[in-house]
Amino acid sequence: VKMGIDAGGTLIKAVISENGSIRVKSFSTSRMTDAVDWIKAHYDHAEICATGGKANQLLQCLGLGGKQIVEFDATCRGVEYLCNEKPLLHVPYIITNVGTGTSIHLIEEHGHRRLGGTGVGGGTIMGLSFLMTGIQEFEKIVQLAKDGNRSSIDLTVAHVYEGAVPPIPGDLTASNFGRVQSSEQRPEDLLASVIGMVGETVSTASVLAADPYHVSTIVYIGSSFIQNPILRKVVADYTKLRGAEPLFVENGEYSGAMGALLSL
Ligand code: ATP
Ligand code: MG
CATH class of the missing domain: 3.30.420.40 (ATPase, nucleotide binding domain)
Known part of the structure; x- marks a missing residue:
């Protein structure tokens, strides 16, 4: 079982891959223990990678180990994957992430960078x-x-x-x-x-x-x-x-x- 977690300022989002199928789940960041308890109860054996501003804190609370990646890398990679059936999406394009705050990224053929927010x-x-x-x-x-x-x-x-x-x-x-x-x-x-x-x-x-x-x-x-x-x-x-x-x-x-x- 593999789990990707994005722990943001407001919401913790998790994507779980198990036996070839994908499920998603989200929690309120202000109730991080709910997320921790749920993950421990159902996926204490999962291989975990976390991202987002609260990734470190969440991984520490979980105590299951796991790696961390840079939020912007994760976001851009995720968008590319989720859009892979969109024929309209060709580089270069902009990703605007309207989370708690807003972040704007440029995606080009050979990489991406944050333009501002x-x-x-x-x-x-x-x-x-x-x-x-x-x-x-x-x-x-x-x-x-x-x-x-x-x-x-x-x-x-x-x-x-x-x-x-x-x-x-x-x-x-x-x-x-x-x-x-x-x-x-x-x-x-x-x-x-x-x-x-x-x-x-x-x-x-x-x-x-x-x-x-x-x-x-x-x-x-x-x-x-x-x-x-x-x-x-x-x-x-x-x-x-x-x-x-x-x-x-x-x-x-x-x-x-x-x-x-x-x-x-
Ligand atoms: P950031 O990336 O800025 O650290 P985040 O990743 O937590 O924050 P998102 O989860 O993308 O941000 O978006 C948070 C926003 O989504 C909230 O500010 C609110 O406007 C909206 N929102 C949608 N559903 C909910 C919900 N159930 N509870 C609270 N806010 C919600
Ligand atoms: Mg976010």
């Missing part, structure tokens, strides 16, 4: 949503945001150029939260605007990072996209609006763990 990511969705609405569960935030309307919160280019022809697409946001006129806002609308801001920020940063390398494909991964059609739509629309091609990977949140598994 932003602290605006999935953790921002969680933190600002909690502050504004008191809601802490990711699933609830995403569910409510589906009924949200951003028009009383976000200022678009079309709003600014009211009655005139704007020099850039009117759908672009001119100012996130820039249209707020009242402190009374529906929670649904606030949540949609927070997710919108995060999506627009990560896609804008990705397209700008890609531009000097003449790369037009951006692969988005990370648990922030799980069951989150709102974020996917904002990111897809914004990436296209800014002239690049967005790609979402099925099970992309397991890229790091899969890359770790593949290095065993």
Whole structure:
């Protein structure tokens, strides 16, 4: 049995390969003992490779030995594997990992490098949503945001150029939260605007990072996209609006763990 683990700031993701079949499992990093107990109960004999910011801590708690690999190497390898049936994916391309924070990587024929990132990511969705609405569960935030309307919160280019022809697409946001006129806002609308801001920020940063390398494909991964059609739509629309091609990977949140598994 082989196990790849990606222990991130928010979630611990595990991919297990046993008798030719693959299973995945995730845990909250704030309850690391749950992950440790589960792994010890079911896979104490597994060969383990871990990655992510909390890999060291997790391996120590497990006490089963195991190796560690660099997170970015694992992520890129995992994406390549998970995309191997995507005929559209040719090097060079960008990988944008929207985890707790956001990291942007360039993948070229002979290697990869980190281009940068932003602290605006999935953790921002969680933190600002909690502050504004008191809601802490990711699933609830995403569910409510589906009924949200951003028009009383976000200022678009079309709003600014009211009655005139704007020099850039009117759908672009001119100012996130820039249209707020009242402190009374529906929670649904606030949540949609927070997710919108995060999506627009990560896609804008990705397209700008890609531009000097003449790369037009951006692969988005990370648990922030799980069951989150709102974020996917904002990111897809914004990436296209800014002239690049967005790609979402099925099970992309397991890229790091899969890359770790593949290095065993
Ligand atoms: P990093 O790589 O930045 O250290 P991470 O690997 O833990 O962090 P991900 O697991 O990719 O990050 O994504 C975490 C984000 O996914 C959260 O900030 C939240 O927006 C979202 N998310 C999805 N499902 C959950 C969940 N069950 N609990 C908490 N957050 C979730
Ligand atoms: Mg991560």
